Amino acid sequence: MSLRVAVVGLGWAARTIWLPRLAGHPDMTVTAVVDPSPAARAAFADSTGVRVLSDPGELSPGLVDLAIVAVPNHAHSSVAAALLRRGIPVFLEKPVCLSHEEADELARAEQEGGAVLIAGSAARCRTDIQALRQLVESVGEVRHLRLAWVRANGVPGTDWFTRRSEAGGGVLLDLGWHLLDTALFLLGPLSFDQVVATTTYDFVNRRASQAAWREEDPKPAGGDAADVEDTARAFLVTDSGVSVSLLTSWASHATHDRTTVEVHGSEGTAVLGCTFGFSPNRLGGSSLTFTQDGKITPVSVDEEPVGAEYDRQIDALAGLPADQAQRGEAVAAARRTIDVITRIYESAARAADSRKPEEVPA
Structure with missing residues (x-):
């Protein structure tokens, strides 16, 4: 069964790294893209079957199985935490957080929503x-x-x-x-x-x-x-x-x-x-x-x-959102790094x- 993915943020990383790889992956289907910029959304207005949204608050577990969050750094934790609280698993680009307080907030959101946070770790x-x-x-x-x-x-x-x-x-x-x-x-x-x-x-x-x-x-x-x-x-x-x-x-x-x-x-x-x-x-x-x-x-x-x-990160994503053993791992690593x-x-x-x-x- 194909994993339904939303991409939140349509900057360079989304356009160059994530969307092309998701489009070509047999086990992934992009069901939504999100960006507050009308110009950024216009580029995807004709994408068949892809919902083009202005606010990540419009996403729900009924629409997506995973949200890839690639927004500016200052919004990483707030956007990811809000999605986690709605029960949507999140793949979060680095930096996962900018402070210990943001790490604490992500940990609470993961617990309250029951969804898993996955951190981007390309080098490994x-x-x-x-x-x-x-x-x-x-x-x-x-x-x-x-x-x-x-x-x-x-x-x-x-x-x-x-x-x-x-x-x-x-x-x-x-x-x-x-x-x-x-x-x-x-x-x-x-x-x-x-x-x-x-x-x-x-x-x-x-x-x-x-x-x-x-x-x-x-x-x-x-x-x-x-x-x-x-x-x-x-x-x-x-x-x-x-x-x-x-x-x-x-x-x-x-x-x-x-x-x-x-x-x-x-x-x-x-x-x-x-x-x-x-x-x-x-x-x-x-x-x-x-x-x-x-x-x-x-x-x-x-x-x-x-x-x-x-490509390997995308390949590994298929089974991670449902793997509850992953819960807390990303936040623990982020705490050490920050x-x-x-x-x-x-x-x-x-x-x-x-x-x-x-x-x-x-």
Whole structure:
């Protein structure tokens, strides 16, 4: 039986990632799309069998089995919570929440409505990340995890994405969420005893640094300056002594986008080099190696098309809305992630060389 799906929010993610994949999936049927923008709704006015709605409050369990929520960050938890309370399972794009209070609200909504919240976790669905996870046991006792995702030019062009009032933060909440979820996937839940971090704003207001590949209109000249960070650097230490370094940038002086995940252990080191996401500024495929006693061994990784991790997420969705064992899992993971992100921002605010948002040059 086909899963009836509603897509809430018709921005870039819905148009580019979710709707094309849902349309081509044999076990999914899009029964409704929702967006407050008349222009966005007009694009789907002629879609046969698809209800075009202006408010997610018009959705009901009689119309949909699952709602994919891809609205601006500040509305993630409120929209998802309202749907959950009406008994509609929700797949929520990252960031799942912007605060501990929002995580609490999602937990209450899940309990009150009896529906399941599912979190978007694209990185862990990548073939190369799954291959890296299989190597973790080979490194022995894990000592250090290095996570880096640095774009050449990739500042989002959508205005709300670079306004703290609507996005909640910058690259840390965007790309950093994926990296922290990767850490959770590789090593399991981590409790951090120490967090030190900085954030910088060198590229966020440069038009040349905008992600033109996202098919968005360039920000108008003379518009409001962005007030979120384009780069975050953090060093974290768990209560068991494992260290984690994190670097994430929307833009840089590099010519290509690069994602690096390294797991250093007592018996060896596993290193993955690849490019997360959809940017065309890629270096090619994925490279995975295992190093032990001075010997570097390449590990084979199947090549896959850009975006294949999202295909796998869609494939996995069919059975999840009815799986009550999933209840609470997404919120628990989100609590851990938003706690780390909050502490990184707090540390950066205290850092002597951290520049306050209002000091960012236009």
